[in-house]
Amino acid sequence: MSSEISIADKQMARQNGIVQPLLTDLYQITMAYAYWKSGKVNDVAVFDLFFRTNPFQGEFTIFAGLEECMKFLENFHYSNSDIKYLKQTLPENIEPEFYLYLKELTCKDIIVSAIEEGSVVFPRVPLLRVEGPLIVAQLLETTLLTLVNFASLMATNAARYRMVAGKNVSLLEFGLRRAQGPDGGLSASKYAYIGGFDGTSNVLAGKMFNIPVKGTHAHSFVTSFSTLDDIHRVTLTHAQTREPCNLLESAMEWRSRVSTVIDVSTEESSDGELAALISYAIAFPTGFLALVDTYDVKRSGLLNFCAVALALNDCGYRAVGIRIDSGDLAYLSVLARETFEKVGETFNVPWFAKLTIVASNDINEETILSLNEQGHKIDCFGIGTHLVTCQRQPALGCVYKLVEINGQPRIKLSQDVGKVTIPGHKEAYRLFGADGHALIDLLQRSSEPAPVVGQKVLCRHPFQESKRAYVIPSYVEHLYKICWKDGRVCTAPKPLSKVRERVQSSLRTLRQDIKRNLNPTPYKVAVSDDLYNFIHDLWLQNAPIGELS
């Protein structure tokens, strides 16, 4: 077991090889030099990493990517070759001492506080708070954003699919071929699993992250067989008796019998398809799940599948089911279910009615909602492109903003009030009602006492004076935990399955109307009265002189 782990570790290290300090925007390094050069080496800063809008026109987001951020901090170090490259790239007149300074940099003086990975999170509430030397904290910006943005977007997308599909349907991620390159595909598999998918087709993701992998065969497998003569092997050993069964003969016989029951002529069905399914069944007698839409689901695929499944049954094996990858999935799944019920009843094979029906083909949230309305009979969706590319909104706009320097708050003003930052070192609390639902997220100045259960708290909209309300929490959750301090990760790494559970338990604390697909209710994020006044005093101090704009 230990050797396996070390191999997986090595592979992860290889993947993580590119998550290094140079995986950043050049301006972080030029800024670092300008800070260094202007005597700001000992300045200490606080940065908030947050987003401004939930993705997918929804009202919640799942926070993911924290563990990768921790690995990045652990390994943060400029190699000799990095320094050499920077020397070639930056202007010649950079002072050589700066490179010596960079060479020694680590994250030992950085403190990162974060919301628990897998939690539901909301606009403006910082996901990460990064404190420490200004230069180091600034140098982390791009990489942290890269690691959090896509991970959170994918996990959120996956969680949304899970919600519309319901608990009783399996969801498989099939998107590798459409992802943003190899690592995009691996990240998609990982964060889709965290968000609530049950498995992936991506074998390497399965190996690296211990995610269940699934898959059977493609159309090309079926079309590679033309006639029954293409079958080179027809016998299978009976599961119990170990007697040889002739699967071809048996399937041919069953095809005739089934054809009369489901009113499809055997002449209409493809012999090449039958040959392919028999060959596949012989290879995977315990895992026979067949693609049935290569020629025609109704006139060929279902008949051939039932014939082979019944032949397998005679040989002591239970078929798993079918996959449909084209056409009207609602209609075809209902047709398939009715066929299985009828065949199962006619030939007294009761489990036939429960055969698994997998559907794939360009499925997105809307497709699933529409299939739900049409009363589909699908047990499992395989989802690729729309899931992994997050087609509906392919980027989450996390930003990383300076909110304090040397103990002095910083505010970034903007003509667009939504872009004004909330200044200072803050804490975030989630207030829960008596029914266990989250009521509101509250940002406070770190100097304020935490909200207390049973005591009313004034919650204010950060920018609109008139919007305010008292809330009496039944439970208060302090959202931040220190996860990096003194050069070490402070929280035990959690297996993906735990993060995956956290997603579902965290989602359960949200009211249904916040989670619904159409016109969800916004969840409220508020600031304390103290923080409200702090923001607005600072705003006033920084207001431009001159005309109103």
Next chain:
Amino acid sequence: MSSEISIADKQMARQNGIVQPLLTDLYQITMAYAYWKSGKVNDVAVFDLFFRTNPFQGEFTIFAGLEECMKFLENFHYSNSDIKYLKQTLPENIEPEFYLYLKELTCKDIIVSAIEEGSVVFPRVPLLRVEGPLIVAQLLETTLLTLVNFASLMATNAARYRMVAGKNVSLLEFGLRRAQGPDGGLSASKYAYIGGFDGTSNVLAGKMFNIPVKGTHAHSFVTSFSTLDDIHRVTLTHAQTREPCNLLESAMEWRSRVSTVIDVSTEESSDGELAALISYAIAFPTGFLALVDTYDVKRSGLLNFCAVALALNDCGYRAVGIRIDSGDLAYLSVLARETFEKVGETFNVPWFAKLTIVASNDINEETILSLNEQGHKIDCFGIGTHLVTCQRQPALGCVYKLVEINGQPRIKLSQDVGKVTIPGHKEAYRLFGADGHALIDLLQRSSEPAPVVGQKVLCRHPFQESKRAYVIPSYVEHLYKICWKDGRVCTAPKPLSKVRERVQSSLRTLRQDIKRNLNPTPYKVAVSDDLYNFIHDLWLQNAPIGELS
């Protein structure tokens, strides 16, 4: 130099560490077993890799990713740990000999023919033709698709930005923080460069792929300074005389003088911003490009920038320019240009009029077209999210289809005629007119003689009988070159800069109406008369018996 190369190679190897046989869909491996088990080990197959629709509602695509595909073939090998993982993952009753077979697999018997990387390509014309043992060719599917799909999509997206921006504007890729993870960001930088971008902010991409890297500073740099007291260092050595210059004093004086010229009060401008710009100029006197929208471009940023640029000028340095990251980019760029012209004229600094204006902030193709109409004065666009996520269409739908097995053609029929595959081993030719423009791409059966210059060729729509035309080519390009054979790459690797040139030269062969943004004319892809008849005979043979559907 050689040590540098070896370091870069090592880093690329690390990145490519995840491009391995397990980076695939599980069904490729289950199919491989079913083929193996059913005696199809010696079957030989031909697969075509192609797409069906150009992305971004355009009428062309740029083919990229070929070199990565070659590296994948070179390194194709199941490790012991891969085999161990597969044994755990596949059903128990898999014959052990299959794993021995997998362990020995390489791509030595595969032949890959491909269109040149960086070429414009069109729907249905295979980009890659993969021939060889059925099992091996099948096992390559997902990884090849992963490597071609995103690379080609990104290169196409970048080429479209280049077209709308025109030749005289610089384009920089700023998308790392919004990409699909670390490798998505690196691939985006690489293929944006190939597609026509001039550089990237991504330092690691610069190091790995030798792409120019660019960047200056962010808003946080500006907000980290509050007052003029935050400047710790005010002197800069004169570029020629080596005398010390007090940049603060000089900039303060210039700020007063410029303020009267551009009618902005010095009181309106931010002292913190001035402090930041002075500090940045002292660090980068030869590369002073300043972000001017932290507070207010008109009332603060431009005034402070001009003051520092003129102070630098006194000290023997020429400022580079400004970046604007918010607001009305057309208006602000015109305002900035007018300001620079006026200030340059008033103080007799003629090069001031030519200062570089960089614009960023959520720019996409439409924004650039709209800015063009408004007569912007921008010299350089920094483009992030929309470029790297290909927001308008985040996936290219390349597919990989079996077209021949053991010398017998295969056709995949579909109720959707656009999804019918063109069967058999084929060659592709591009026919050019006398003016050098590409007229049509022509697919033929490999047994047919190539089209001849000056002789008319019948070109037919693959599926619509009535659509046909004679074409007399002035030049004929055979689109395929064998790039992999006998276990080796057959074509010399080209530096990225050459592939980048190929993109532009290939695009120049397309008529303007095919490339235009709005309602472009489709480029025609045809089949020879022989191939037309071949397709339709086969179609008839495979037509289902029964009702019309």
